[in-house]
Amino acid sequence: MPPRPGLSKAELEIARIVWELKNAGVRQIFEALPAGRDIDFTTVQTYLRRLEEKGYLNAKLDGRNRVYSPKVRPQTVIRETVGEMVDLLFGGETLPLMKHLVEERRFSPDDIDQLRQLLDRLEGGRDEK
Amino acid sequence: MPPRPGLSKAELEIARIVWELKNAGVRQIFEALPAGRDIDFTTVQTYLRRLEEKGYLNAKLDGRNRVYSPKVRPQTVIRETVGEMVDLLFGGETLPLMKHLVEERRFSPDDIDQLRQLLDRLEGGRDEK
DNA sequence: CCGTATCAGGGACATTTGTAGTTGAAGATC
DNA sequence: GATCTTCAACTACAAATGTCCCTGATACGG
Incomplete structure (x- = not known):
């Protein structure tokens, strides 16, 4: 809070x-x-x-x-605002929001590539821990 | 509107x-x-x-x-609410929100798999068009 | 120097939001 | 039948929100 x-x-x-x-x-x-x-x-x-x-x-x-x-870092405000919306709309679960975005919003091939790389990096980071 | x-x-x-x-x-x-x-x-x-x-x-x-x-489909309300937030926080661009979620929220390996499949399906659908 | 433009600060108001009280009636229990 | 519980409908109010007016002072242009 x-x-x-x-x-x-x-x-x-x-x-x-x-x-x-x-x-x-x-x-x-x-x-x-x-x-x-x-x-x-x-x-x-x-x-x-x-x-x-x-x-x-x-x-x-x-x-x-x-x-x-x-005065407050934009990233902080964004995190709080997004977090609140995830709570309100998706009961705190992020995956449904991600699915919603993928299904409802437009992405270019380049966008999809960038997202894949992010997921790879996320998984890679996970392995290292 | x-x-x-x-x-x-x-x-x-x-x-x-x-x-x-x-x-x-x-x-x-x-x-x-x-x-x-x-x-x-x-x-x-x-x-x-x-x-x-x-x-x-x-x-x-x-x-x-x-x-x-x-009376209004939940999917419709969700789309409108998420759309409004993407406009307010990211100027209408969805990719920054996706990146934010990937960087700031926790995902399980299974979550990542599901997201990859979604992206594959998105790209596959794109090829078919 | 005068007139105009612009800005800060204070203030105001309508609407929205969050919250709950009151009253009357219906249903349940004894 | 009396009493208690519960619900709908109406109402109310403080705070938040969205919006702009007014005044005084400063800067600018002629």
């Missing part, structure tokens, strides 16, 4: 933009919103403030602009 | 129990809650009512008890 409150969908959306930009001001984050996402500049400000309050982002001043950066 | 409102985490938790039980009354669903999940019987009733209102469950009377069953 993380020592910080969970993230809403909109907060996660903003956080992900910050992860990609690494250091960014409100205007940059606002302009990086997906096409069709028509929220106000002040709304983005609110989400950023909440993310900082919740402990997910750092903020520092650059002149009069606040610049945001990740 | 589904013609029905999204599901909250608690609603999803209850819906999943109904999927597993197929036809169930409030008491059965209440008693199937995970250990440690100490919510009131009346809270479960509220979630069931909301799920019905949102169009996810059917309800019929059995004596004076309401019996709930899925």
Whole structure:
């Protein structure tokens, strides 16, 4: 159980933009919103403030602009979010999710190759232990 | 975009129990809650009512008890929920999620075998097209 | 210097979510 | 028949979420 409150969908959306930009001001984050996402500049400000309050982002001043950066590693947030969804949808079992993804999502031949290599590496690592 | 409102985490938790039980009354669903999940019987009733209102469950009377069953196929809800999470965390790309799962979650040798077979089948199906 | 644009901070509000209480009625038990 | 248990329906409320307005201050352009 993380020592910080969970993230809403909109907060996660903003956080992900910050992860990609690494250091960014409100205007940059606002302009990086997906096409069709028509929220106000002040709304983005609110989400950023909440993310900082919740402990997910750092903020520092650059002149009069606040610049945001990740405080919690994206990998950690992803692990927690995925873990929660696996619990909710699949009772904590990962294999059904993997099967679901393979059956429902599109993969290129290259994707499949990469996945095979991952599985090989996983098995190889297992043997070594 | 589904013609029905999204599901909250608690609603999803209850819906999943109904999927597993197929036809169930409030008491059965209440008693199937995970250990440690100490919510009131009346809270479960509220979630069931909301799920019905949102169009996810059917309800019929059995004596004076309401019996709930899925109205939207679990596979559909799962697809939508997983799709939304892939969008939020991975920008719609499935491969990073697969990689994340392989790297962060535990798999048995049998799991890995099953995954390999899935990939083989996926590739085989691709060749046939 | 003035007007405009932009940003931070504070605040507000509607809706959603999580949770449970109350009332009336039906079923079970004695 | 009385009492107890259980369920549905309605209701309520605090917190969370999604969203944006307003004010004051700063930076910029003419």
